[in-house]
Amino acid sequence: MLRLTPLRFTSSIHRPLTFLAHRSPRRPFSLTPHHQAPRFRPSSSEPPHVLTPTEAASLVTTLRSRSVHEPLERVSYTIPLVFGTLVCTGAFITAGIIYDRNQQTVWQRWLADNNIGWRWLRGDPQAPRPTMGELWQEKRRLLLEKRQQWMDSVVATLGKWQQVYGLPEALRRMALITAGKWASMSESERTLFGLIAINVVVFGAWQVPRWTPFMSRWFLHHPGSNRPLTLITSCFSHKEGLHLACNMVGLWSFGGLVHDYLGREQFLALYLSTGVGANMVSHAVSLAMRRSRPLLPSLGASGAIYGLLSSTAFLQPQASVSLIFLPFFPIKLGYALPAMMGFDVAGILLKWRMFDHYAHLAGASIGLGYMAYGQQHLWQPLVKNIHDIRSKKSST
Known part of the structure; x- marks a missing residue:
């Protein structure tokens, strides 16, 4: 899993960072004082403070730390962890239901192929039970039948499209090759x-x-x-x-x-x-x-x-x-x-x-x-x- 690094804020190293007092906005000429935005009067005894590179780096680090940590005080562990646990539990329960349903289908196919389903319905204790290899072979035969049925439906659909919509022969062959490759996987x-x-x-x-x-x-x-x-x-x-x-x-x-x-x-x-x-x-x-x-x-x-x-x-x-x-x-x-x-x-x-x-x-x-x-x-x-x-x- 890859981490995405945050954006880095850089400043020019050719000029030091300078913090000046607040300047007044522009206003029309007037003899009355502007109390809301007083004029800036520079003082010769207090020159503007120039940050050294060390102070500038410290300030950027502090601001970055605040921007990262301060909004996260109300973050909770509970909701994501509970949600993730429910997702994992639901995934296995869903998989178990589908697996059991598929196994039932394979079991019924095996009983029908071996013509012993009636013995199981009567509760005959001597009725043979399939081995794992037999069930695997039955499942494989079932998959092959489904693939063949799917290929037949693809061939029929492409033929219909060729007759009704004029599907080019080259596209039909390409689709058949792709479908055959998928069926063989x-x-x-x-x-x-x-x-x-x-x-x-x-x-x-x-x-x-x-x-x-x-x-x-x-x-x-x-x-x-x-x-x-x-x-x-x-x-x-x-x-x-x-x-x-x-x-x-x-x-x-x-x-x-x-x-x-x-x-x-x-x-x-x-x-x-x-x-x-x-x-x-x-x-x-x-x-x-x-x-x-x-x-x-x-x-x-x-x-x-x-x-x-x-x-x-x-x-x-x-x-x-x-x-x-x-x-x-x-x-x-x-x-x-x-x-x-x-x-x-x-x-x-x-x-x-x-x-x-x-x-x-x-x-x-x-x-x-x-x-x-x-x-x-x-x-x-x-x-x-x-x-x-x-x-x-x-x-x-």
């Missing part, structure tokens, strides 16, 4: 492509000058803004092309393995929760330290990407990765992750402000914690409870 590739597309669209919006005020208000998280929605939107926001490219390369590189391990529903819930959770930690720490350091706005998907990196390192610590600043020296993830987290610790200790180091560390910690304990203590009990509630409703 795996589920994880589709998910990652969708996330990348969202980030690219938001990046494009940043490049429109007239939209900058809106983007700065709703896609840039500032700890003192009292706009908790930006905890979410800033996770998909990038203003610089290099920042976007680095994060999207990381998303494509580390997201596939985690997606295949968790499944689409759980992966999306973890991705969103990691990004929002990293922003929550950064938000709380920034407010707690606002007396000693200025509050800076932040944006970017780095917190979520760090979560994917740590998750991949947990699953395959022996896999190699090439760091951006060391592209020709592949490093095992088991060593690369501690090195990158150590870099962020150094950034905190040395007070570097270019990156949001607290968000990076929080994202990596959330990813490691979830891969170690989340499946067993969070996801599985959640899905079981959702399934039990659905079963009770269907039985009644």
Whole structure:
């Protein structure tokens, strides 16, 4: 996650700053005194005070500190943190509901394909149960059928457009090639492509000058803004092309393995929760330290990407990765992750402000914690409870 530095106020070094007394405004000639705006009468015994460079720098620092800290006295921790917690909880509950519904569809398909659904309806204890491999194969067949149906609908729609609207043959072929490429992509590739597309669209919006005020208000998280929605939107926001490219390369590189391990529903819930959770930690720490350091706005998907990196390192610590600043020296993830987290610790200790180091560390910690304990203590009990509630409703 990238920090945006505040504007710096500079003055010319060729002339010292001079503070003079208040001058009277212009008025018509009159013999009567002007009491509202008395004339300035310079005194030879009191020359104007000239600030030294040290005094000028001290004054600018004091004014900058007041402008940063004084309006934030009424800032509350509660609303953004409660909002972020509700978002993360809602993401996992929604993912669990969708996952259970999809599993029910796969289960029913397996029963129908094996012609043993009637035995389950009769409550036969000897009825065979599917293995995870059989359910996975059934899910794959279901996905292939849906893709074929989608391709058939695309072909029919393009043919209709060609007949009714005169769609050129070259455009029709290009659309068919694009649709075929999309249909041939795996589920994880589709998910990652969708996330990348969202980030690219938001990046494009940043490049429109007239939209900058809106983007700065709703896609840039500032700890003192009292706009908790930006905890979410800033996770998909990038203003610089290099920042976007680095994060999207990381998303494509580390997201596939985690997606295949968790499944689409759980992966999306973890991705969103990691990004929002990293922003929550950064938000709380920034407010707690606002007396000693200025509050800076932040944006970017780095917190979520760090979560994917740590998750991949947990699953395959022996896999190699090439760091951006060391592209020709592949490093095992088991060593690369501690090195990158150590870099962020150094950034905190040395007070570097270019990156949001607290968000990076929080994202990596959330990813490691979830891969170690989340499946067993969070996801599985959640899905079981959702399934039990659905079963009770269907039985009644």
